Amino acid sequence: MTATLIILAIVIVTALAFDFTNGFHDTANAMATSIATGALKPFTAVAISAALNLVGAFLSVHVAATVAKGIVNLDSYDISTAGGSVPVDGEALLMVVFTGLIGGIFWNLFTWLLGMPSSSSHALFGGLIGAAFAAMGTAGVAWSSIAGKIIIPALVSPFIAAFVSACGTFMVYWITNTIPHRVKNEHFRHGQIVTACLVSLAHGAGDAQKTMGVIFLALVAAGEANPDARLPTWVIFGCAIAIAAGTLSGGWRVIRTLGKGLVEIESPQGMAAEASSAAIILTSAAGGMALSTTHVSTGSILGTGIGRKGAQVRWGVAMRMAAAWLITLPCAAIVGFLSWWIANGVSSFSSTVVGAIVDFILLIAMATVIVIRSHMNPVDASNVNDDWDSNAETVDSSITVEQAAASTTLQPVAVGVTEPAPAAEK
Structure with a gap:
């Protein structure tokens, strides 16, 4: 096996690992409100979401094309077509894809630790942008495409x-204002199940394709695919299974924040939020726009708090989310940038394969540290619906988004968490 194929195999494994983290990080987008209102039991909700993410991944490949051709500027490389010789620059582009994925995985895991619904899509895009900039400079990034289809x-x-969600919520409560509260909630719980399923389907249609695009970009870099060819079937199946498996694992920390931490939500609000999210996400996926399901779903949930008279919105939590959104692209880009330089530095003394292996080991170490840290304050199906602490702004109040940014800047790969600050008073 050649060095290029070894690196390609590492990239594909890492891409599927990112797809898995995307699944458990974004389960909340579809199911948080249904779990919070009791429309669905926690394990039932994630199982349904996993199945529909699997189906949704086969609906379209337009977003995959955006990722494959709209982030990294392939014109900066002399990539040969399938069946030709593998160009010298192919390994370098593979390392761009690989280190970009490290940036995406790092940010997904860190924000999951916080229970913060940050965008997996923008974490991936940020990682790729940082790695491409490190390897090729400004010419390596398709800036116009990024501005129009991402930023x-x-x-x-x-x-x-x-x-949209605020208007929908207002209309729902206005139309049903003569129906007893208990009866209203009971009927809307059934509607929530339908709309939550639509969001899960939409998530599979949008987010699984992003990893498909990354793998296809790696295949092009290795000379195993033509840039203008169709996505291989095995790539579609692999990404669909990975995101479904991640969704099935739960992602309870983010589910808790969206379901209990942002708005005290009722079934009519949940249905309005999920219907709004599904409509927007499916429309964007059909147009090839790499929209963040997290941004859409969180905006929809916040809108239900605005649209329902007397609803409680925790603006502190909302501001934390907004801060996380603003720093996602640059923080993931920094991790991607520095990961590329670590691999490149090792490669200068040894080989590109060794550089990739070193980065892969650091990624595993970082993931292990974050998982161990999460067990200090576990969130699972048994406590995901517990009352939210009014003093807390994340599921782990000993870590803040600002510390996340500092940790990313100073120790982006080898270390996953900072020293905890004093916990908030309960």
Whole structure:
């Protein structure tokens, strides 16, 4: 096996690992409100979401094309077509993809530790941008595509989702104002199940494709695929299974924040939020726009608090989320940038394969530290619906988003968490 194929295998494994983290990180987007209102039992909810994420991954490949051709500028490399000789630059581009994935996985795991619904999509894009910039400079990044299909939608989509959801919530309560509260909630719980399923389907249609695009980019870099070819079937199946498996694992920390921490939510609100999210995400996926399901779903949930008279919105938690969104791209980009330099530095003394292996070991070490830290304050199906501490702004109040940024800047790969600050008073 050649060095290029070894690196390609590492990249594919890492991409599927990112897809898995995307699944458990974003389960909350579809199921948090249904779990919070009791419309679905926790394990039932994640099982349904996993199945529909699997189905959704086969609905479209337009977003995959955006990721494969719209982040890293392939014109900066002399990539040969399938069947030709593997170019010298192929290994370098594989390392860009690999170190970009490290940036995405790191940010997914760190924000999961906080229970913060940060965008997996933007973590991936940020990692790729940082790695491409480190390897190729400004010419290596497709800036115009990023601005039009990633940054602008990221800024606009939460506000659109909040507006649509607020209007929907207001209309629902206005139309049903003569129906007894208990009866209203009971009927809307059934509607929530349907709309939650639509969001899960939409998530599979959008987010699984992002990993498909990354793997396809790696195949092009290795000379195993033509840039204009269709996605291989095995890539679609592999990514669909990975994101479904991640969804099935739960992601309870983020589910708790969205279901209990942002808005005290009732079934009519949950249905309005999920219907708004599904409509926006499915529309964007059909148009090839790599929209963040996290931004849309969080905006929709926040909108239900605005649209329902007397609803409690925890603006402190909302501001933490907004801060996490703003720093996701740059923080993941820094991790991708530094990961590429670590691998490149090792490669200068040994080989590209050794550089990739060193980065892979550091990634595993970082993930292990974060998982161990999460067990200090476990969140699972048994406590995901417990009352939210009014003094807490994350599920782990000993760690803040600002510390996340500092940790990313100073120790981006080898260390996953900072020293905890004093815990908030209960």
